[in-house]
Amino acid sequence: MKSPATLLTTAYDKTKSGGWIEFQDLLLNLSCDDDALPPDYVLPQIPQLTKESLKSLDFDVDFVDRLPLELERAGFINVRREVFKVPVGSWPRNEKMRYFGLMAREVLVELLRPLASKPFQSLGIPQSDLNAIISEAEDAFDHIDHHIYVEFGIVCAQKP
Numbered sequence: 001m002k003s004p005a006t007l008l009t010t011a012y013d014k015t016k017s018g019g020w021i022e023f024q025d026l027l028l029n030l031s032c033d034d035d036a037l038p039p040d041y042v043l044p045q046i047p048q049l050t051k052e053s054l055k056s057l058d059f060d061v062d063f064v065d066r067l068p069l070e071l072e073r074a075g076f077i078n079v080r081r082e083v084f085k086v087p088v089g090s091w092p093r094n095e096k097m098r099y100f101g102l103m104a105r106e107v108l109v110e111l112l113r114p115l116a117s118k119p120f121q122s123l124g125i126p127q128s129d130l131n132a133i134i135s136e137a138e139d140a141f142d143h144i145d146h147h148i149y150v151e152f153g154i155v156c157a158q159k160p
Contacts, residue, residue: 004060008071012075012076018158018159019159020158021156021157021158022155023155024152024153026107027150030047030148030150031148031151032148032149033147034147036145037146043137043148046112046133046137049120049123049133050115053120053121054119056122056123057119064153068081071155071157075159076159076160077158077159078157079156079157080156081153081154084152086100086101086104086152087148089101089102089142089143089144089146090105091144109138116134
């Protein structure tokens with residue numbers, strides 16, 4: 001988000017009294033709760049590269065963490081934030097979570113190439129290295145013994 005303050009001011013002005021606003025976003029991290037990831041695993045590098053590259057393009061990548069406070073500053077009330085762990089890949093045993101995991105995998109894999117086209121290039125990484133990282137990451141998403149997840153955040157608030 002390039003101008004979060006402008007967005008919140010406009011949202012506040014356009015929202016009717018008693019109305020709600022909701023933000024949803026994938027948080028820029030990939031995690032694992034069971035230490036199944038090797039130390040040199042490529043996937044945790046992707047969110048870090050994403051953050052660094054978007055910062056270099058003047059995007060405020062940490063805004064989502066400050067969003068509840070910023071909504072309150074803008075005048076909203078009843079601010080709530082929830083974060084959900086969404087599995088990535090086919091590793092969950094539960095059928096519904098496996099479905100979510102497969103969908104999350106597709107979303108993340110589809111994001112890799114566009115990220116490599118401009119944001120990652122802003123870091124000065126050679127295209128051949130980017131191609132290798134992306135290819136390795138695409139393959140890594142298919143390992144069912146790596147129980148990775150991405151966090152999905154929802155923040156909502158009400159105009160008084």
